Amino acid sequence: MSVVKPLPRWADLIFLPLINLCVAFFICGIVVWMIGENPFTALAVMIKGAFVYPGGLGYTLYYTTNFIFTGLAVATAFHAGLFNIGGEGQAYVGSLGILAASSMFAPFMPALLLVLLCIVGSALLGALWAMIPAYLQAKRGSHIVITTIMFNFLAFSLMGWLLAGPLIQPNQQSPQSSPLPEGAHMPKAQAVLDWFGVGIADSLLNMSFILALVALAVFWVLIWKTRLGFEIRTVGKNQDAALYAGINVSKIIIITMMVSGGFAGLLAVNEVMGAQHRVVLNYTAGYGFTGIAVALMGRNHPVGIFFASLLFGALFQGGTELDFEFTSITRDMVLLIQGMIILFSGALAYMFSPTLSRILSRGGS
Amino acid sequence: MIDFFYQALWTLDATLRVATPLILCAMAGIFSERSGIVDISLEGKLLSGAFVAAAVTALTGSAWVGLFAAMGASVAMSLLHGFACITHRGDQVVSGLAINILASGLTVILGIALFKRGGQTPTLAADERFRPIELWLSETLNGIPVIGPIYKELISGHSLLVYVALACVPLAAFILYRTRFGLRLRAVGEVPIAVDSAGVSVAWLRYRALIIGGLFCGIAGAYLSISHGANFVREMSAGKGYIALAAVIFGNWRPWRAFGACLMFGFLDAITSRMQGVDLPLIGEIPGQLMLALPYILTILLLSGFIGRPSPPSAIGQPYRK
Numbered sequence: 001m002s003v004v005k006p007l008p009r010w011a012d013l014i015f016l017p018l019i020n021l022c023v024a025f026f027i028c029g030i031v032v033w034m035i036g037e038n039p040f041t042a043l044a045v046m047i048k049g050a051f052v053y054p055g056g057l058g059y060t061l062y063y064t065t066n067f068i069f070t071g072l073a074v075a076t077a078f079h080a081g082l083f084n085i086g087g088e089g090q091a092y093v094g095s096l097g098i099l100a101a102s103s104m105f106a107p108f109m110p111a112l113l114l115v116l117l118c119i120v121g122s123a124l125l126g127a128l129w130a131m132i133p134a135y136l137q138a139k140r141g142s143h144i145v146i147t148t149i150m151f152n153f154l155a156f157s158l159m160g161w162l163l164a165g166p167l168i169q170p171n172q173q174s175p176q177s178s179p180l181p182e183g184a185h186m187p188k189a190q191a192v193l194d195w196f197g198v199g200i201a202d203s204l205l206n207m208s209f210i211l212a213l214v215a216l217a218v219f220w221v222l223i224w225k226t227r228l229g230f231e232i233r234t235v236g237k238n239q240d241a242a243l244y245a246g247i248n249v250s251k252i253i254i255i256t257m258m259v260s261g262g263f264a265g266l267l268a269v270n271e272v273m274g275a276q277h278r279v280v281l282n283y284t285a286g287y288g289f290t291g292i293a294v295a296l297m298g299r300n301h302p303v304g305i306f307f308a309s310l311l312f313g314a315l316f317q318g319g320t321e322l323d324f325e326f327t328s329i330t331r332d333m334v335l336l337i338q339g340m341i342i343l344f345s346g347a348l349a350y351m352f353s354p355t356l357s358r359i360l361s362r363g364g365s
Numbered sequence: 366m367i368d369f370f371y372q373a374l375w376t377l378d379a380t381l382r383v384a385t386p387l388i389l390c391a392m393a394g395i396f397s398e399r400s401g402i403v404d405i406s407l408e409g410k411l412l413s414g415a416f417v418a419a420a421v422t423a424l425t426g427s428a429w430v431g432l433f434a435a436m437g438a439s440v441a442m443s444l445l446h447g448f449a450c451i452t453h454r455g456d457q458v459v460s461g462l463a464i465n466i467l468a469s470g471l472t473v474i475l476g477i478a479l480f481k482r483g484g485q486t487p488t489l490a491a492d493e494r495f496r497p498i499e500l501w502l503s504e505t506l507n508g509i510p511v512i513g514p515i516y517k518e519l520i521s522g523h524s525l526l527v528y529v530a531l532a533c534v535p536l537a538a539f540i541l542y543r544t545r546f547g548l549r550l551r552a553v554g555e556v557p558i559a560v561d562s563a564g565v566s567v568a569w570l571r572y573r574a575l576i577i578g579g580l581f582c583g584i585a586g587a588y589l590s591i592s593h594g595a596n597f598v599r600e601m602s603a604g605k606g607y608i609a610l611a612a613v614i615f616g617n618w619r620p621w622r623a624f625g626a627c628l629m630f631g632f633l634d635a636i637t638s639r640m641q642g643v644d645l646p647l648i649g650e651i652p653g654q655l656m657l658a659l660p661y662i663l664t665i666l667l668l669s670g671f672i673g674r675p676s677p678p679s680a681i682g683q684p685y686r687k
Contacts, residue, residue, distance in 0.1 A: 153659050
């Protein structure tokens with residue numbers, strides 16, 4: 001057997017991920033078929049729900065917004081060789097920044113400034129929640145994977161307690177905060193487009209989507225065009241080399257995780273300021289974990305993250321449609337697809353690489 | 366006084382019940398992690414074990430068949446984990462995460478397809494479950510003060526699987542520290558190249574460690590759904606796999622210490638429900654959320670070297686390449 005040549009760049013970046021994605025979908029299709037439903041009908045229902053029905057596309061982009069934020073959070077940490085599983089908790093705690101900023105500044109701040117302050121607040125709180133595990137890894141040697149998992153549970157406990165106790169809306173039973181002041185709402189896409197004379201169907205899509213696109217650009221500039229980004233990538237490639245090059249590795253670990261947590265915290269902008277207009281229990285709904293699938297599929301690159309987020313946005317929105325159309329398959333199907341994608345695009349990412357390489361080199365010679 | 370004695374006894378009794386799945390999963394985690402494989406997939410294996418046990422028992426009517434099916438399902442998950450991170454040298458955390466998400470999706474999808482009850486399985490009859498066993502002489506001895514009630518309330522009256530879990534701890538300790546297989550298993554988690562150069566297969570050793578872990582997790586899952594509970598409900602494992610992982614770390618990757626950590630975490634859980642609405646002198650009422658978060662807080666403090674020094678297996682998380 002000849003030595004397996006490394007894959008050409010286009011195959012590694014586009015073809016291989018596509019094969020992995022197809023395998024993941026294929027297996028999910030088999031599960032649907034075994035349950036006794038037609039996988040193609042299910043797929044058609046999901047596509048219609050995600051793009052065709054009125055408001056479908058809006059909801060798809062609304063979910064996409066969430067996944068861009070959490071995907072960026074995971075990708076930022078990945079570039080420094082860190083695995084941040086704590087996006088869920090960081091996104092959850094981010095809402096406290098919004099509550100704090102809105103209650104402090106709402107009485108005298110104009111709406112635009114208030115929105116900006118709330119955005120900063122959510123990123124700051126997310127960053128702080130990520131800073132503790134980062135500090136513990138950098139200075140005390142505890143492993144970030146384990147600590148961020150534990151910090152998710154701590155966030156659930158903390159928020160559960162706050163929303164059922166100190167922050168609960170007075171005279172209410174359900175664990176949720178009081179509504180945000182009007183000025184801290186993120187404008188709806190429908191309202192903004194209406195102002196320009198474009199009519200779209202109502203959905204939860206709001207201006208956070210623009211913020212997410214800005215975040216993608218900021219991420220690209222930060223990682224590939226700044227000194228800090230270079231240091232982050234150096235630490236990710238080889239910590240020892242980074243140390244010898246005079247990079248303060250501990251500092252970079254802490255900063256990277258804070259940027260990562262900041263991106264995760266922004267999810268609260270979409271959910272709290274854009275959609276719910278208050279903090280409700282468990283509003284993160286697993287979006288933080290989906291961010292891991294997004295980052296793996298998107299290969300930690302902004303373009304990849306955008307398309308992976310769009311795919312997951314469509315899956316989430318299309319998945320809700322499954323509930324209406326089928327009795328035997330529900331939106332839990334999306335969890336299965338997500339798990340398969342993490343398995344094939346993450347853990348088994350290079351399973352098909354030798355085979356593909358052999359086929360390609362045979363075709364070439 | 367008598368009242369307090371019985372209160373304490375019942376709390377310890379509840380501790381044992383809560384700790385049982387933790388103990389089994391922690392032993393599973395020790396085998397896997399001592400062989401060098403990070404195992405955050407304990408949660409997913411526990412969940413799939415719980416589902417398969419309840420589903421198969423509901424279909425066949427036999428708890429034993431359910432138990433063995435659960436063990437099989439968990440082992441299958443272990444093998445998937447092994448295929449990804451031993452055979453294909455994938456990232457162990459990513460693979461574990463995939464298994465956890467797959468388990469939470471698949472259990473609900475299959476549950477709906479099989480039973481059409483929104484992901485739950487039918488409630489099992491009493492004779493289809495592992496019921497509490499009254500140990501020999503428990504009624505007779507009950508008359509003896511102190512020892513009698515301890516024997517009857519605390520030691521007797523648990524399901525078979527609780528005793529299995531308790532037996533697993535010395536068993537795990539024996540395998541790890543007193544057998545050739547255990548020695549090699551510990552070595553492969555520390556210096557795999559040494560094991561390899563001695564002519565022992567690193568991959569096969571690690572696969573075996575994962576399979577043993579799968580068997581333990583399957584029993585733990587069966588305990589949740591066909592012994593402690595009478596059916597499967599979605600997300601039934603509710604983070605117990607992660608608590609068990611915390612116990613593994615807290616126990617410094619050693620069976621007896623991890624067992625101690627499981628009992629401590631179980632105790633925290635058991636007193637949480639008893640402390641609700643109780644005003645302690647000076648402190649006031651402790652929020653239940655704080656009590657439930659304590660295992661994580663303690664583990665983080667331990668990991669950060671504030672209480673003791675953790676000594677994880679040195680080769681953990683690194684795929685082995687020849």
